[in-house]
Amino acid sequence: MTPSSRDASTMTAPRFLTRRALLDAGWTDRRLAAAVADGRLRKPRPNAYLPPWVPADTIDACALGGRLTCVSELARRGVFVLDQSTLHVHLHDNRRRPPVLSRPVRRHWDRLRRMPPPGATSVEAFDAVLQAIRCQPPRAAVATLDSALHLGVLHPDDLDELFRQLPRRHAVLRKLIDPRAESGPETLVRLMLRSLGAKFDVQVRIHGVGRVDFVVDGWLIVECDSEAFHSTWEDQRRDRRRDQAAAALGYVTYRPIAEDIMWRPEEVRAALAGLLRARGRGRR
Incomplete structure (x- = not known):
């Protein structure tokens, strides 16, 4: 992906590019600085560059040294979540002082079951659903599961593994799932x-x-x-x-x-x- 190219679908999370990768692609430090200054590139944290069209949630997650996760990542994918007022970030870089945001942030430190590719700004859908079930009240969790299955973000074959990773009290939710729900x-x-x-x-x-x-x-x-x-x-x-x-x-x-x-x-x-x-x- 080049900094000016846009993903065809929100299902594909944008990836940040490092300075080294951009220099290898023919950019110069002067061009990078100019592109950041005039808005053709976003630089949410040192050595991380993103296209200008990337959603604000993704930019904020990257600035905090993490990836978009839980209900925030599912909302980006079009999956139903009840409350989007808090930004959910999975942290993987705690070596620097993060910026202070004007809205609440929920930080996740869980071990990921499916490792995102290098430069990914979001966790994989499986981990986002797993976290969203634990973060939401039961009725909202069922609605999220229905939506994720209906849209194909979560595959039915993943349900066994998903519920094995959840505390036993969540097992009752599985009997309530119906992916025929359209909203x-x-x-x-x-x-x-x-x-x-x-x-x-x-x-x-x-x-x-x-x-x-x-x-x-x-x-x-x-x-x-x-x-x-x-x-x-x-x-x-x-x-x-x-x-x-x-x-x-x-x-x-x-x-x-x-x-x-x-x-x-x-x-x-x-x-x-x-x-x-x-x-x-x-x-x-």
Whole structure:
């Protein structure tokens, strides 16, 4: 990789280049200094150069003498994590005084199970998932596992090894995994429905309506709405017409928004419980 070339996918972590490697590639110290000065290169720490397009999280991790890891690395790869407010860094260079950042930093010193290549600015996906399970509450950990498997960041064959490396108390999480979930909020709603003892199917295709996230007890459709796919009036018109078509078939539709699912789960769970109780009263 040259300093001006960009990876085709966020799945591939950028690698930093050393001064020696750049000199061997035809750069001079004067050109390096000029490129750093005008922003064509980033120099987060001595003897480490990165392209200018590298995300801020990666630059900060490199400046701290480490690699991006845990929820920060998974978020870079597009995997669902509940909270990204803290930067997670796996440290491998503690010989220098790191810069002070304006946000919280969680430092990881765990032994890596899969060693990244030289110059890597991120840990391997397996180690990032392993750390994210331990760093998050159980419901968020299940959502991360679902997302990592759904996106192919984690392979199903890795699950045996993954859970062998985790404390035994995490074994219960494996029974809750379902990589059919297409978003983190879907996983979180699925866990709510399980806790309510409801019978449900996921990713159900209904003739005249289309595919829906959940059908609960054969009558309640639950759709997990996010801003990314439901923010415009055109999106809302489409959704309401789908709900109207479902109502004509005898379905009731509930659309909790992703923000409430993630940060006000008790309210969403109460709404689900209320709908299921109302149906039960109607039958009696």
